[in-house]
Amino acid sequence: MKPLRSILTLIPLACGDGGGSSGADGALFDALSMPRTPTVALDDFASAEDCGVCHATHYAEWVGSGHAYAMIDPVFRAFVAVRQENYGGKQDKFCLQCHTPIGTRGGDIEPGFAFADLQAISLEGVTCESCHKVASLVRPYNSGHVLDPEGPMRGTIPAPQVSSFHESQFSPLHGTAEFCAGCHDLREVSGLELERPYAEWQKSPAAAAGVQCQDCHMPRYQGQAVAGGPTRTLHRHTWVGAGVPLLDGFLDPDEEASLRAEVExxxxxxxxxxxxxxxxxxxxxxxxxxxxxxxxxxxxxxxxxxxxxxxxxxxxxxxxxxxxxxxxxxxxxxxxxxxxxxxxxxxxxxxxxxxxxxxxxxxxxxxxxxxxxxxxxxxxxxxxxxxxxxxxxxxxxxxxxxxxxxxxxxxxxxxxxxxxxxxxxxxxxxxxxxxxxxxxxxxxxxxx
Ligand code: HEC
Ligand code: HEC
Ligand code: HEC
Ligand code: HEC
Ligand code: HEC
Missing domain, CATH: 2.60.40.10 (Immunoglobulins)
Structure with a gap:
């Protein structure tokens, strides 16, 4: 007798266009997110620590988040090492375009690169300015953002106070699921869909009701964006998901315990x-x-x-x-x-x-x-x-x-x-x- 019968509806995911073409040297490139020559200067970006001087809460939350972990994550690094070996470094920009959009566009990620040689801003991974210097979105997958280092700091405060450090601009894009899609939907070079929370969201009841990713993953609270500033509705920068960093010491024991509780x-x-x-x-x-x-x-x-x-x-x-x-x-x-x-x-x-x-x-x-x-x-x-x-x-x-x-x-x-x-x-x-x-x-x- 068959002890068990299960109803498995296995759904093959669709194929799209993974983007990118290979040049004469065989290296994969793409004008937007994997350029052959740098389209931005690494020096034009500020470190998250600089932002933390005024935005202490945002910094404290970000520094323990998956976004700050994106380039030091040992699992990511191990996958990248195998891909480097498999393609002789010619596809290195592919895996790095979302984990460090600044480093990839800024020329720090070259075929055969070593993590140990990267600039500090690249190792910050998905750092503040990889989101707040986003001017627009070209495609809702594979690092589809346009980075504008010279531009203002973009966010969803409609009329921000004047800051001595940066100009600010209201950006409706930052309040939408599309903004997250730029990095969270991932297609392989072959076109195979690997990650697709945004594509799933598009057809979901949440999308129909106007509920965005931020509503669950960046919960609102009342507070000050800068010390002495007005009390506003702010957004948590912890991005709790399903993962707890495996790297020992990335979080201190108290932080790790509270993240585990949040994930639970x-x-x-x-x-x-x-x-x-x-x-x-x-x-x-x-x-x-x-x-x-x-x-x-x-x-x-x-x-x-x-x-x-x-x-x-x-x-x-x-x-x-x-x-x-x-x-x-x-x-x-x-x-x-x-x-x-x-x-x-x-x-x-x-x-x-x-x-x-x-x-x-x-x-x-x-x-x-x-x-x-x-x-x-x-x-x-x-x-x-x-x-x-x-x-x-x-x-x-x-x-x-x-x-x-x-x-x-x-x-x-x-x-x-x-x-x-x-x-x-x-x-x-x-x-x-x-x-x-x-x-x-x-x-x-x-x-x-
Ligand atoms: C489109 C942007 C994008 C590209 C390109 C990309 N990633 Fe990621 N990667 C992500 C996002 C977003 C997550 C988080 C997804 C999640 O937690 O479910 C992630 C998570 C991961 C994780 C899991 C990390 C953890 O600790 O949970 C690994 C490993 C990883 N990526 C490896 C790679 C490799 C290898 C490549 C190249 C083949 C690659 N990524 C290319 C966006 C990208
Ligand atoms: C010298 C202090 C100072 C520093 C340093 C600073 N900011 Fe700000 N920032 C401000 C002030 C003041 C506001 C306006 C706050 C308000 O109106 O409540 C602001 C607003 C913002 C906004 C909201 C913009 C909007 O329209 O929604 C973002 C996003 C932002 N800053 C990001 C950053 C990032 C990223 C950095 C680091 C690169 C940074 N800030 C560094 C003072 C600073
Ligand atoms: C209604 C609340 C809600 C909204 C809106 C929402 N999520 Fe989630 N998300 C969850 C919950 C609950 C989990 C944990 C369960 C899971 O991993 O599937 C989760 C998990 C995740 C994870 C971690 C998955 C993993 O295994 O690593 C990612 C990445 C994610 N969401 C991205 C998104 C993106 C991108 C959007 C917008 C397109 C979004 N979420 C919208 C509730 C939400
Ligand atoms: C992954 C992208 C991302 C990163 C990284 C990021 N932010 Fe944000 N930030 C956002 C989004 C999106 C919003 C607006 C959320 C909304 O309105 O739903 C926001 C809002 C803000 C605001 C406006 C006040 C608020 O809470 O709404 C400030 C200030 C800010 N971020 C500062 C920072 C600083 C400082 C860092 C780095 C320490 C940082 N952000 C890193 C995406 C990001
Ligand atoms: C510039 C690219 C980028 C943008 C923009 C971005 N993310 Fe991420 N996100 C990543 C990467 C890469 C990781 C995985 C890092 C790792 O673990 O190696 C990640 C991880 C996460 C996780 C943790 C997943 C887990 O397994 O626990 C959540 C939740 C998340 N992002 C939500 C969001 C939301 C919501 C937005 C939009 C407001 C957003 N992200 C925008 C690149 C991005």
Whole structure:
């Protein structure tokens, strides 16, 4: 008997134009975000620290955010090292165009570059002026912003006070999802869509209601943008998502604990799992479980972003009246990967009930590196949508009722196997599994 049946609606993501062309030297370039020769001068940009002198709160929040981490992130660096090797450095600008738009446009990122040799402003990653010197958006993906270093500081305060350090200008663009799309939607050179929260948002109930990315990821509060300035509605610069930096020491222990709590809270609001089943079965019969996962996010899929790196799955464990496991899927195996299974009385292992996405090459084999992928196949749940998994649990191995069923939606930022493949073994112990949602049910066992 087949112990488990799952409804997997695997959706291949569309292909578009990844942008960029190769010159005579074989190096990939693009006039906007991967120019052959610098289009801006690195010296024209101020360090975030300079901004912090007046905007202390914005600086303190940014410096612990994923945006400040974008160029020192060891996982990013490990991926880039492999790509450098694979293309002999000729595509180096591709991965750097969003992680350091200033460094890439300013000529710091040359074929074969080394992180250790970069200018400080490049290592600041997505620093203040990579957002506040954005004048317009050319395309809603692949670093589609136009940077204007000589221009005013742009933001959403309609009539800002005069500052001695910079001119200011009201920019409606900065209050919209399009602004984030410039970096958050990513297409490979091949055109394969890798990350697409904005494309998901465009068709979402949130977009129809005018809810922007900033409403959830840059929550509003009342305060002063500068000491002694007027009290205004301001926006948090923490950009809490699903990740906690793996690099030890990037955050101090208190900051890390509070970020973990914020991530837990955000993930806890993302999805809900529920179990439908008969209240009782005769001992020896099969228990039919219908497990539903609802995406509670109105704005994008669950999960979203770099879903091919993330692990999101359903764990289901059924115990008998003595607490013995009679059925399990999604528990961890000896490598620490979800897949462990117990199918009472049967050798057939239930497949993993995954909610993320996978990259596969032309032969259909799963691959870690996006540039080796031919297809991106996703089982993520659309905004406010749901996914139903049907499971058939045999009870022949026990007559001790009642059966207790527990279902959990679990999230982990990276797979330990992937980190080991990247040579990042030292970070495996820092990976955490977050419980997004949990549900329980009980089934009586009647006389056979
Ligand atoms: C279009 C802009 C863009 C480009 C180009 C880009 N990235 Fe990213 N990258 C992002 C964004 C945005 C995130 C955060 C997404 C998320 O957390 O879901 C990210 C996250 C990552 C992460 C996960 C970081 C973590 O610690 O969670 C890795 C690894 C990464 N990128 C590697 C790469 C590599 C390798 C390339 C080149 C193939 C690349 N990126 C090109 C925008 C980009
Ligand atoms: C000498 C103090 C000072 C420094 C340094 C400074 N600013 Fe400002 N900034 C101000 C003042 C004053 C305002 C107006 C605040 C208000 O009206 O509430 C302002 C406003 C802003 C705004 C809002 C503009 C708008 O119209 O919405 C942004 C964005 C901004 N600054 C970014 C930066 C960045 C980025 C840096 C660093 C490159 C920086 N500032 C450095 C004083 C400063
Ligand atoms: C209604 C609130 C809401 C809005 C609006 C929203 N998000 Fe999210 N976002 C969430 C929640 C909840 C999570 C955590 C669950 C997850 O990772 O899918 C999240 C996670 C993320 C992540 C981290 C994903 C990962 O695994 O690394 C990124 C990146 C992201 N959102 C980008 C965006 C962008 C870009 C927009 C606008 C197009 C946006 N979000 C709009 C609620 C929202
Ligand atoms: C990833 C892009 C991004 C980065 C990096 C960034 N900001 Fe902002 N900032 C924004 C956006 C977007 C808004 C407006 C949000 C809205 O209106 O919804 C904003 C608003 C502001 C404002 C106006 C007051 C407020 O809170 O709305 C100030 C001042 C500001 N930022 C300063 C800074 C400083 C200083 C840094 C670096 C330490 C920085 N920002 C880094 C995107 C960014
Ligand atoms: C200039 C490019 C750029 C812009 C503009 C930008 N981001 Fe990001 N963002 C990134 C990169 C790159 C990362 C991943 C850094 C890393 O972890 O290596 C990131 C990470 C994040 C994360 C953390 C994801 C996680 O896994 O925890 C959130 C949330 C986020 N961005 C939201 C936003 C929102 C909302 C906006 C628009 C207001 C925005 N970003 C604009 C480049 C950008």
């Amino acid at each position: 809270r955000l993930l806890g609001s993302a999805a809900r799992v529920s179990i439908a089943t008969a209240p009782s079965v005769r001992a020896g019969d099969v228990v039919d479980l219908s497990i539903t996962v609802e995406n509670h996010i109105s704005a994008h899929n669950f999960p979203t972003g770099s879903t091919f790196n993330r692990q999101v799955w359903l764990e289901v464990v059924v115990r008998d009246g003595d607490g013995r496991v009679v059925f399990a899927t999604g528990t961890l195996d000896e490598r620490g990967e979800p897949g462990g299974s117990v199918g009472a009385g049967t050798a057939a292992a239930p497949g993993l009930l995954a909610l993320g996405s996978v990259l596969v090459d032309a032969r259909g084999e799963r691959v870690l590196f996006p540039w080796r992928a031919a297809r991106h196949v996703s089982n993520a749940i659309e905004p406010l949508g749901e996914r139903v998994f049907e499971l058939r649990v045999p009870t022949a191995s026990t007559d001790r009722g009642p059966l207790s069923v527990e279902a959990r939606v679990l999230f982990r930022a990276f797979s330990p196997t992937a980190l080991r493949a990247l040579g990042l073994d030292e970070y495996v112990a820092r990976l955490e599994i977050h419980e997004v949602s949990r549900s329980r049910a009980s089934v009586e066992l009647g006389a056979p």
